[in-house]
Amino acid sequence: MIRVVAINSSPKMDNGNTSLILNPFLEGMKETGAEIELFYTKNLKINPCQGDFSCSLKNPGICFQKDDMQMLHPKLFEADIWVFASPLYISGFNGPMKVLIDRILTPVGEPYIGVKDGRCHHPIRENIKRGKLVLVSSCGYWEIENFDLLIAHMKEFSFHSEWEFVGALLRPHAPALKPMIRSGAPIYDIFEAAKKAGHQLIMDGKMSSETLSIVSRELLPMKEWVRGNTAN
Numbered sequence: 001m002i003r004v005v006a007i008n009s010s011p012k013m014d015n016g017n018t019s020l021i022l023n024p025f026l027e028g029m030k031e032t033g034a035e036i037e038l039f040y041t042k043n044l045k046i047n048p049c050q051g052d053f054s055c056s057l058k059n060p061g062i063c064f065q066k067d068d069m070q071m072l073h074p075k076l077f078e079a080d081i082w083v084f085a086s087p088l089y090i091s092g093f094n095g096p097m098k099v100l101i102d103r104i105l106t107p108v109g110e111p112y113i114g115v116k117d118g119r120c121h122h123p124i125r126e127n128i129k130r131g132k133l134v135l136v137s138s139c140g141y142w143e144i145e146n147f148d149l150l151i152a153h154m155k156e157f158s159f160h161s162e163w164e165f166v167g168a169l170l171r172p173h174a175p176a177l178k179p180m181i182r183s184g185a186p187i188y189d190i191f192e193a194a195k196k197a198g199h200q201l202i203m204d205g206k207m208s209s210e211t212l213s214i215v216s217r218e219l220l221p222m223k224e225w226v227r228g229n230t231a232n
C-alpha cells in the first residue's frame with residue numbers, strides 16, 4: 001500500500017482555491033488504493049526552526065521543540081509520497097508551509113557537509129526513507145511563470161531531501177475558478193485532470209505532462225482577467 005502525506009497550508013483550508021485542485025488529486029490517488037493523510041497547517045501548531053542544530057549535533061533526530069512536528073515528522077518519513085499544497089504568496093510558499101519545510105531536513109541529515117553533483121549539502125542519513133514529492137499550488141495572477149520561483153525552490157528541496165520531485169499541479173488565475181463553477185462554465189476537465197494525475201502517480205509512478213497542462217490551462221484571456229480585477 002502506497003502511503004501519502006499531504007499538507008495544505010492555505011489559511012482557507014477546504015474553502016480555498018488550492019483545495020479545488022488538491023482534493024480531486026488526492027481523491028484520484030485514494031481511488032487506486034493509496035492511503036492518504038491530509039493535514040492543514042492552520043490546525044497544527046508548528047513553531048519556526050530555532051536554528052541551533054541541536055537536532056543534528058546534540059540529540060540527532062530529536063528537535064527540542066514540543067509541538068505538532070513531533071507527530072508529523074515520523075509520519076512524513078513513513079510515507080512514500082509527500083504532497084505540499086500551498087497558495088503562492090509573493091512568488092513562493094506561504095509562511096506556514098515554509099515554517100514546516102524548514103523543520104523537516106535537519107533532524108535526518110548528517111551534521112557534516114558533503115558534495116553531491118558538485119554542490120554542498122548535508123547528506124540524508126542512510127537509514128532514512130526516500131520517496132516522491134509533489135507540489136500543488138494556486139496563484140492569483142494570470143500567467144504560469146508566476147510559479148517559477150516556487151518550482152525552483154521545490155527542486156532545491158528535492159536536492160537536499162533526496163526525495164524525487166515528480167511534478168506540480170499548478171493553477172494560475174485560480175480566483176476565476178469559483179465564479180466560473182457558479183456560472184456553470186465548462187471547466188470540469190480541470191478537476192478531472194487533477195484526479196487523473198492522482199491515478200497516474202499511483203499506477204505509473206509519474207504524471208503525464210498532458211494531464212498537468214490541463215490542470216493549468218487558460219480559463220479566460222489575460223486581458224479579460226486583468227479587466228475583471230481592476231477597481232472601478
Ligand SMILES: Cc1cc2nc3c(=O)[nH]c(=O)nc-3n(C[C@H](O)[C@H](O)[C@H](O)COP(=O)(O)O)c2cc1C
Pocket residue numbers: 010011012015016017018019087088089090091092138139140141142146174175
Ligand atoms: C499575501 C498574499 C500574497 C500573494 N502573492 C501572490 C503572488 O505573488 N502571485 C500571485 O499570482 N498570487 C498571489 N497571491 C494570490 C493567491 O496566491 C491566490 O489567491 C491563491 O489562489 C490563494 O489560494 P487559497 O485560496 O488556497 O488560499 C497572494 C495572496 C496573498 C494573500
